[in-house]
Amino acid sequence: MSDYLDVLWATWPAAKETRVGVWTIRAGRGGGKRVSAATATAPATATDLAQAEQAMRALDQEPLFMIRAQDATLDALLQDNGYKIIDPVTVYAAPLSELTTQRPPAIAAFTLWEPLEIMKEIWAGEGIGPSRLAVMARVTGPKASILGRIQNRAAGAAFTAIHENTAMVHAMVVENAYRRQGTAINMMREAAFWAQDQGATELAVVVTDDNADARALYASLNMQPVGHYHYRKKQC
Template sequence: MALPTVDAFERAGLEAWPGIDIKWDGSWVRRAAGGYTKRSNSVQCLDPEDGEDADLRVISASTWMVMRGIKPVFRITPLAAPELVETLDEAGWQEIDHSHLFAMELEAQERDPETKLFPVLDPAFLAAQQQLQGYDETTVTKLRNLLAACTVPATGVVVYRDGTAVASGLMAVAQGIVVTGNVVTDATRRRQGLAAAMMRSGLNWARSEGATVAALNVQAGNAAAQALYASLGYEHQYDYSYRIPGAR
């Protein structure tokens, strides 16, 4: 089985990790979600051939984001038009958060018996995320608002041990691809296989929802997470990064 194209992965990601306010400009998409994550609060180009008037479009998109109370951010993938990258380079935009997209064909996975699946707006899932991520109430509200915009099948995954939430993540299925995000493990209980148990349980659910491919994003510097995902069968597909205004 051949894995999907970069375009397919990126478009699935747009659905699985939504924006709240969205505006298209040709193949450039602007997304705002109250500032929760750069993925949902950034601009990206989905066609390398769509680079006309890149300088004016960067200004327009940046203004659009500022008017929504968020900082201008561009997500740069292999689909970004060269003219966009050149414009950002010339304006001195910094490159940050070099990351990878990992993916694999989705095969049968065994669900952990102490793992529970929740609707993404369920208070128990949000409480587990708040506890494990260390979120304050403002951040939890931003997460809740973003999840309320999700229109594809999605579930919150929480691993419990002795009644305590010890690992959690979010799974959403778009275009046959299950995209995983918000993976977190109790810092005092790492290297106990808890994140792997969470992943397998969520992927088990995704297969029941018709997913045939699994994908996720991981920062280039996070060797532990990359090792975990590789052990599950994920493989590196391509790189991406973000660009923000400022001196290089």
Template structure:
């Protein structure tokens, strides 16, 4: 069965509002970043359609930004001609959640907690994940949780997991600099897998920019496979 990964992303990391503008779905991000602000194609596009989408995004007080997925090559070329720059090419990884539950997680290494504790909000803030992105997490309507990682009896990192249509997706995984390269990302993903299974999700997924070599290496090392990709084009 094919998975609509765009729907999984929207379901687990939702925009504040959605509206249809001709052949585009527009997102109102309220400062929550590209993922919740970019327009995506839902039909055949003309130059006039792009003009209208640009005007609508600017009317929202947002940048002109589009999300391009496989199948959007014609729109991609059209935007390139208009001077749009490529931004943040992304991989989507997935694996059966049970694949990551073969090893017990050491005691007091990862806790699943919702609402986020103050220390979790502080760790996210250090990684540039501020109140606008916390608002995105709160908007997710399905089952969700936060992850708090600990290492040498200290807070080490945090993350967010939400479920949509039977698939759990990890977002905003942030490890503090002093605790990186110590396996905390592995334990976070394993904890997310246990939580996913406990809450009825058989599949675990995560999004990662292609430029993040460390994170891509982590997901490859866990046997996760690339199941989708997308990038943005933005015009300042």
């Protein structure tokens, strides 16, 4: 799992990471939980927790923690201090060979950088605005945006980037009117072919556990669960 989290942070990076005591503190600048959550680098005590809370509030961020498989003790500490579980997440991955068995139909999907304005409009419709576009811009390795098309019009947008031998897909959006028509499948396959051309060997994606449609999509592409994490945050 740690390898996939390395891919996650390399392909969807925080604006800044700082070591504070036993913590990695991330400045997200509106880029979402992935780039805002603190993680522990060693066992944490109640005193350490207060230090993390102070560091995140200094960034004008509500305290938020990512809990990985190795963080059971921290999970209990946070629960005892009023932090609730939010957004359990599963990481799916597959060798590229599972997704490159057939190319998408002609003009059904394209990779390009930088994103087109129509792609930004599609993302904006799902709340993926300038702060998340800034995350994409921060990626320094191979990266691409993916345009999905159907019925002669733009219907979806996604982002992918590579760390070591793994490409990870982020910000996958298909407009409501064009869902369940194969657009997302075409986009994932296009991402796989692009990643193959860049020398990668596998494709990964993260999805919240309550997104049944996305989980079914990735399973249909023979992508397998390879890890889990969740967040904890105090509920107002």
